[in-house]
Amino acid sequence: MAGKQEQQGWNLGLKVFGSTVNGHHIVTYFEDTGGDPTVALSDARSLVQQKHIQLMMGPLLASEDAAVAPTSAPCASPPTTSPSAARRS
16 A cells, blocks of 8 residues: 555656656656565566666665665665665664
8 A cells, every 4th residue: 555655656746747857758667565575675686687777766664675775785776765764773
């Protein structure tokens, strides 16, 4: 449910603010991980290696984010934003 709401919000943003940046069309891919960190990591790798994405929004859950984080380390590509990112102590 939450993933669907995030997807709807993203699509609304594209509709309201436009789907291009500096003349480049924004292409969006959505993956449903089912809350599984292993699936999140597999999907992230696929998006990076096969789709050659330039920005990743998500994953949604902190456990998924922890699994995906090494794939998108500060010097790695693509930059990643996550609504659930937390600092480990």
